[in-house]
Amino acid sequence: MSLRPTLDFLLYDWLDAEKLNQSERFADHSRETFDAVLDTCERIAREKYAPFNRTVDTQEPHFDGEKVILPQATHDAHKAFVESGMMSAAQDYEIGGMQLPYTVQAAANSFFAMASVSIGSNMLTSGNANLLMVHGTEMQKEVFAKNEFSGRWAGTMCLSEPQAGSSLSDVSTRAVPDGADFQDDPLGPRYRLTGNKMWISSGDHELTENIVHIVLAKIPDENGKLVPGTRGISLFIVPKRMVDTQGQLTGERNDVALAGLNHKLGWRGTTNTLLNFGEGKYPVGGKAGAVGYLVGAPGKGLHCMFHMMNEARIGVGTAATMLGMAGYYASLDYAKSRPQGRLVKKPEAAGAAVVKDSAAPQVRIIEHADVRRMLLAQKAYCEGALALELYCARLVDTQKTGNAEQADDARLLLEVLTPIAKSWPSEWCLEANSLAIQVHGGYGYTRDFPVEQYWRDNRLNMIHEGTHGIQAADLLGRKVLMEKGRGLQLLAGRVTDTIGRAAKVPALAPHAKALGAALQRIGSATEAAWSTGDPADALANAVPYMQAFGHTVLAWLWLDVAVRALEIDAQKARAVTAGKIGATDYFFHYELPKIGAWLQVVETRDPTCTALPEDAF
Amino acid sequence: MSLRPTLDFLLYDWLDAEKLNQSERFADHSRETFDAVLDTCERIAREKYAPFNRTVDTQEPHFDGEKVILPQATHDAHKAFVESGMMSAAQDYEIGGMQLPYTVQAAANSFFAMASVSIGSNMLTSGNANLLMVHGTEMQKEVFAKNEFSGRWAGTMCLSEPQAGSSLSDVSTRAVPDGADFQDDPLGPRYRLTGNKMWISSGDHELTENIVHIVLAKIPDENGKLVPGTRGISLFIVPKRMVDTQGQLTGERNDVALAGLNHKLGWRGTTNTLLNFGEGKYPVGGKAGAVGYLVGAPGKGLHCMFHMMNEARIGVGTAATMLGMAGYYASLDYAKSRPQGRLVKKPEAAGAAVVKDSAAPQVRIIEHADVRRMLLAQKAYCEGALALELYCARLVDTQKTGNAEQADDARLLLEVLTPIAKSWPSEWCLEANSLAIQVHGGYGYTRDFPVEQYWRDNRLNMIHEGTHGIQAADLLGRKVLMEKGRGLQLLAGRVTDTIGRAAKVPALAPHAKALGAALQRIGSATEAAWSTGDPADALANAVPYMQAFGHTVLAWLWLDVAVRALEIDAQKARAVTAGKIGATDYFFHYELPKIGAWLQVVETRDPTCTALPEDAF
Numbered sequence A, B: 001m002s003l004r005p006t007l008d009f010l011l012y013d014w015l016d017a018e019k020l021n022q023s024e025r026f027a028d029h030s031r032e033t034f035d036a037v038l039d040t041c042e043r044i045a046r047e048k049y050a051p052f053n054r055t056v057d058t059q060e061p062h063f064d065g066e067k068v069i070l071p072q073a074t075h076d077a078h079k080a081f082v083e084s085g086m087m088s089a090a091q092d093y094e095i096g097g098m099q100l101p102y103t104v105q106a107a108a109n110s111f112f113a114m115a116s117v118s119i120g121s122n123m124l125t126s127g128n129a130n131l132l133m134v135h136g137t138e139m140q141k142e143v144f145a146k147n148e149f150s151g152r153w154a155g156t157m158c159l160s161e162p163q164a165g166s167s168l169s170d171v172s173t174r175a176v177p178d179g180a181d182f183q184d185d186p187l188g189p190r191y192r193l194t195g196n197k198m199w200i201s202s203g204d205h206e207l208t209e210n211i212v213h214i215v216l217a218k219i220p221d222e223n224g225k226l227v228p229g230t231r232g233i234s235l236f237i238v239p240k241r242m243v244d245t246q247g248q249l250t251g252e253r254n255d256v257a258l259a260g261l262n263h264k265l266g267w268r269g270t271t272n273t274l275l276n277f278g279e280g281k282y283p284v285g286g287k288a289g290a291v292g293y294l295v296g297a298p299g300k301g302l303h304c305m306f307h308m309m310n311e312a313r314i315g316v317g318t319a320a321t322m323l324g325m326a327g328y329y330a331s332l333d334y335a336k337s338r339p340q341g342r343l344v345k346k347p348e349a350a351g352a353a354v355v356k357d358s359a360a361p362q363v364r365i366i367e368h369a370d371v372r373r374m375l376l377a378q379k380a381y382c383e384g385a386l387a388l389e390l391y392c393a394r395l396v397d398t399q400k401t402g403n404a405e406q407a408d409d410a411r412l413l414l415e416v417l418t419p420i421a422k423s424w425p426s427e428w429c430l431e432a433n434s435l436a437i438q439v440h441g442g443y444g445y446t447r448d449f450p451v452e453q454y455w456r457d458n459r460l461n462m463i464h465e466g467t468h469g470i471q472a473a474d475l476l477g478r479k480v481l482m483e484k485g486r487g488l489q490l491l492a493g494r495v496t497d498t499i500g501r502a503a504k505v506p507a508l509a510p511h512a513k514a515l516g517a518a519l520q521r522i523g524s525a526t527e528a529a530w531s532t533g534d535p536a537d538a539l540a541n542a543v544p545y546m547q548a549f550g551h552t553v554l555a556w557l558w559l560d561v562a563v564r565a566l567e568i569d570a571q572k573a574r575a576v577t578a579g580k581i582g583a584t585d586y587f588f589h590y591e592l593p594k595i596g597a598w599l600q601v602v603e604t605r606d607p608t609c610t611a612l613p614e615d616a617f
Helices: A004-014 A017-022 A031-058 A072-084 A102-115 A122-135 A138-149 A301-337 A369-401 A404-445 A451-462 A468-479 A482-503 A509-529 A535-568 A575-603 B004-014 B017-022 B031-058 B072-084 B102-115 B122-135 B138-149 B301-337 B369-401 B404-445 B451-462 B468-479 B482-503 B509-529 B535-568 B575-603
Strands: A153-158 A174-177 A190-201 A210-218 A233-239 A241-243 A249-253 A256-261 A272-277 A290-295 B153-158 B174-177 B190-201 B210-218 B233-239 B241-243 B249-253 B256-261 B272-277 B290-295
Touching: A004 A017, A004 A031, A004 A102, A004 A369, A004 A535, A004 A575, A017 A031, A017 A102, A017 A369, A031 A072, A031 A102, A031 A451, A102 A301, A102 A369, A122 A138, A122 A153, A122 A210, A122 A290, A122 A301, A138 A153, A138 A210, A138 A233, A153 A190, A190 A210, A190 A233, A210 A241, A210 A272, A210 A290, A210 A301, A233 A241, A233 A301, A301 A369, A301 A404, A301 A451, A369 A404, A369 A535, A369 A575, A369 B468, A369 B535, A404 A451, A404 A468, A404 A482, A404 A535, A404 B451, A451 B404, A451 B451, A468 A482, A468 A535, A468 B369, A482 A509, A482 A535, A509 A535, A509 A575, A535 A575, A535 B369, A575 B575, B004 B017, B004 B031, B004 B102, B004 B369, B004 B535, B004 B575, B017 B031, B017 B102, B017 B369, B031 B072, B031 B102, B031 B451, B102 B301, B102 B369, B122 B138, B122 B153, B122 B210, B122 B290, B122 B301, B138 B153, B138 B210, B138 B233, B153 B190, B190 B210, B190 B233, B210 B241, B210 B272, B210 B290, B210 B301, B233 B241, B233 B301, B301 B369, B301 B404, B301 B451, B369 B404, B369 B535, B369 B575, B404 B451, B404 B468, B404 B482, B404 B535, B468 B482, B468 B535, B482 B509, B482 B535, B509 B535, B509 B575, B535 B575
Parallel strands: A153 A210, A174 A210, B153 B210, B174 B210
Antiparallel strands: A174 A190, A190 A272, A190 A290, A210 A233, A233 A290, A241 A249, A256 A272, B174 B190, B190 B272, B190 B290, B210 B233, B233 B290, B241 B249, B256 B272
């Protein structure tokens, strides 16, 4: 199975990616340059990522007391990725980028996520550098961001702490000015940081000569106290090794120490660390405290961070999607080749028992109805999720290059869709991986087949970069309310547009009607949830709300894809068209009806869970 | 958290287990003897199983070229289990058993499954010996079954082959008479077997001095051909080491060779093997071919095997249930102690943003609505599943000790409920384990906490002992049809009885109504599925049918439990009563409404999956 036809359809036939070059920024690009990028990434993923996906699972990172050891394959994959130029693909020509649309970059990166999701952690590095390009000083861009884009250094995001995972307002890492002249450091106002950071991906390794940590910390007030809440959070660059203004290592370690590696269920190719900042293990200039350079204004750390949240969440959603896709392809291949059992036949006499002709040869399992159901569910989940991620990526491009109104609409739509782009694939492409195991039967439960690893790897995605619960609270507690509900209205407008087009196609008209009803019900459930004005009532069932919202969004995207597929191929002459229509039918018959159960508790602000006394659990 | 109060409620308050001693077989028993058994098993599980659950996960069985090596803890756990007498607990006094009701045995075994599901595989040994007690000769019982019950030997079930997993009719292991006097062996008609058996749990180890394989094989006809289908299957005892009529090892190996160990996603405490029978590695009497002794009549192998299927499937369901319960308790403990975040408060002015008081201390996560939802879902899934398994176990006892009508009804009800007892916990207690991970956040994804292992271990249960798809085909293709639907009618009668009792309780009356509607819809969906008389139409959506059927059964059991809880404690003075009512409310509000989506495709015999051309996937 090749991902390419699916990507090509979504990019070119559905999202009109070729027209991206109508904006000035992408004027030099064309389908040829986009295809060349896809070709390169597909090849690197095939050669340097896929063959080593099991290697990085079994050869987990370990610390030898001095260094974190990773398999050679991880070094090779990193080198190949850097050499491809993908790390800075979206950046300006003048700093060595390709000015590639994010849509195409996201599509290209999907090859890597499918081949080995954890062997690379380049998204963190480019996300880190992107943030510096927006909020950093010229010197910070020059010294830190550029060396990350070139692949010479790597980057991290240090947000969580052992006592503050999802609750960033409780960050307690302290940053105090480093000397009287702390404002005068050419790399930025210089602080000393002390604190512990947990769950830091790629927090230590030898893939690059240096690591640029971006760290959330609080600057104490005049009484030495940390400001409660997120308002007090500032953002700092904390390099693992000290550097000068030329971007050369000074030879001195910064006071950042690896306190431990987390041993995970999956996603083992990427180190995940507990880092101690400023414990005095590596004093700088004879003094304990990790040296950090302030980025942006004090107290605006989360604001700077949010700038990159959307892309990071689309990245997580894409990773979840591609793990699902990898499992789908593996189980489809298996189902096409594995003989097992026979089909049931209609008995000749009424009331006779079900018969099978046991002398006939066994059939391949793709001929069994239930195996087909499991395969089509995977296709509907994973190709639908990919459509969602690419749609969101396209909005990122519009936000950057559209006219004022288009850009603003894209921004607001992205606000509403991002929790879905993060949560929906994390939940349903994980389910797809479980179905991929099931299609394999006992073999799927062994480590001789890849599907069990996909399932383990994918389980992370509902947790990191904002848990499912956090995404749901963000969606129902913030996103659908912001700007007086204009984001939800924008989305409803686009859904209604698709409904209008689908209603004219006889094969799709029943789906159009079902989607209209679902959209209405989402609207009324949103109102009912907030009808008491008490967030405790509204958010009591935020996750079921998000599940229903996500299924409605996916139904919309599938319907939109189906309309487009039939526009291109009204005769359904191509197998790919039959596949899109089949997946759309599946989604509308088997999936969309699930929203009733989810919305019922939202609409009634069901208090069953919140009201139960603690000792009754 | 202790399982005991939950077990006590279900056994004594709900299932009236104390009254089991009204039957002659259990006349010597009382609540005291039952409690003593539960106490012993709880203690052994706590001391010899639970502390080593991670050990058996990390020290996977390996083959040193001669022997399969297991951790010492596995040997110790085996010894403690054998010494408890639980292996033969249900057997007659005269062969050293306790004549314990199966209901109590199943309850007692749940402690082991919760503490370490894979460290023991005693269910296989006792299942094997039980089968011989029913179908074996006196000599076979004496030599093989008794030595299994005593724990001196272990047992296996060798059904699957590499080319025949779910499809037993394709078994190709051959059994040919061993010499002219093959009928005269005191251990049973002697055959020589050749073939390969796959997925054999506990197929090789050194826990016991011998292993008694029960093997499905086919006896060729006069032309040397194997009869197609399941009719040709016979059943053989094939010991790993040859024995005499006194049950002593003769010193000779039988021709059964370990061809490989399967390396699994979980359930790693139990070896899982590929065994070669009769390849000539260990010739017996100078001749290749594994020596096997026929059990029962030739060609009746599957018939003999089915005798133990119900109990094996209840065993798998119980294992899935208890893995779910272990995760529930772990995540409940965690949620009660982990501080993180703050509760949302109602804003003072209408339209103001959601506020939290970030200066206040963090709350424990059990105070968050979504964590409570995830905990209550786990409770509803796992305690509900336990009720289901114990209910089925109680039917096994009634089948054995009730009057003719009771016994026959119990038999038929068990036929209908067994696919649910196997499939429902496999699916929903796995989901419970995923929620347990989610409650733990990032910590749940690490191997420092037990929940990721429960999730991995539990993934096996939808696969072994008949996959989900096989259970669904059995339910809709056989069980609800057999005896002209009398099994389904029996079940409907019991459900209707509960509805009648619940309708009189104001707090439960809405649930009674909802359950009545669900029952009706199951009935009409069953008819609609079969309305064309073509099994291909009916079974196209057998799994969604089973999911809806299972949810309806669980709703019924929860309602029945709730009625009983309120009978005992009408004032809801006890926390346990509030817990049962809360879980029942949860199930009826959040879960039962899901059946609509599942049944819709059943009722329409939806052909989306079966009709899609293969090249469109």
